Amino acid sequence: MNPPLVDIGLNLAHDSFDHDREAVVAEALAAGVHHMVITGSTLESTRAAIALARGAPGRYRATAGIHPHHAREFHDADLSLLRELLAAPEVGAAGECGLDWYRNFSPHADQERVFRQQLELAIEAGKPVFLHQRDAHDAFMAIVREYRARLAGGVAHCFTGDERELRDCLDLGLSIGITGWICDERRGQHLRELVRLIPADRLMIETDAPYLLPRDLQPKPRGRRNEPKYLPHVLAAVAGCRGESPQAVAEATACNALSFFGFEIPIANH
Numbered sequence: 001m002n003p004p005l006v007d008i009g010l011n012l013a014h015d016s017f018d019h020d021r022e023a024v025v026a027e028a029l030a031a032g033v034h035h036m037v038i039t040g041s042t043l044e045s046t047r048a049a050i051a052l053a054r055g056a057p058g059r060y061r062a063t064a065g066i067h068p069h070h071a072r073e074f075h076d077a078d079l080s081l082l083r084e085l086l087a088a089p090e091v092g093a094a095g096e097c098g099l100d101w102y103r104n105f106s107p108h109a110d111q112e113r114v115f116r117q118q119l120e121l122a123i124e125a126g127k128p129v130f131l132h133q134r135d136a137h138d139a140f141m142a143i144v145r146e147y148r149a150r151l152a153g154g155v156a157h158c159f160t161g162d163e164r165e166l167r168d169c170l171d172l173g174l175s176i177g178i179t180g181w182i183c184d185e186r187r188g189q190h191l192r193e194l195v196r197l198i199p200a201d202r203l204m205i206e207t208d209a210p211y212l213l214p215r216d217l218q219p220k221p222r223g224r225r226n227e228p229k230y231l232p233h234v235l236a237a238v239a240g241c242r243g244e245s246p247q248a249v250a251e252a253t254a255c256n257a258l259s260f261f262g263f264e265i266p267i268a269n270h
């Protein structure tokens with residue numbers, strides 16, 4: 001029997017799942033994805049993530065945070081609300097939070113302000129952080145370094161960087177989340193080598209669904225929506241690149257994720 005998998009990045013509150021969310025989850029469970037971390041990226045999606053997690057606490061954890069894309073809409077008056085959401089027992093990490101200078105949907109100053117505020121809240125709550133970074137590595141590292149000693153932990157979700165960036169993250173004791181980006185023969189080739197450098201106790205896997213449908217998935221699903229049921233595909237790619245069995249990678253990544261996000265499941269039973 002295959003060991004159960006944990007998808008640490010699933011935007012299950014996304015409206016593309018509104019019409020068939022239950023079926024999406026049922027198919028994920030059937031594919032062995034027994035645990036999922038539902039990403040909060042705005043106040044609204046965080047509320048929705050917590051509500052979903054509340055319905056099946058053994059299966060789900062939520063994150064509570066403001067994605068850097070939405071930093072401009074986040075005001076200091078919203079801080080107490082985010083603090084409350086982060087304190088919910090269903091919430092396993094603060095985030096997603098970080099810097100995204102690729103799309104630049106929010107000005108850098110807003111992104112840095114809201115990132116710092118969330119690191120402070122994470123420290124206050126004693127919860128780890130779910131980190132997003134794109135094209136902003138040096139600024140991002142400078143900020144994480146300031147807070148790292150006080151943080152309960154952190155995962156660089158959807159890591160897509162180069163070897164220097166990976167080593168910086170590992171040096172700071174961060175865990176690394178790998179998505180189907182590694183299946184992309186154009187953009188993800190470098191990750192196939194880098195994924196071998198990640199210690200087994202720091203590795204986690206994720207779909208980032210509905211985004212980032214693995215490019216080499218056959219047959220291509222209609223609508224090109226990514227789903228948590230494709231996590232075994234990411235697992236197979238990661239295991240293949242590391243020269244390890246999918247079982248071994250499944251066990252290690254699940255064990256890491258269950259403890260990082262505080263799933264209330266005795267790991268020995270899995």
Ligand SMILES: [Zn+2]
Nearest residue numbers: 096132157158
């Ligand atoms: Zn992200």
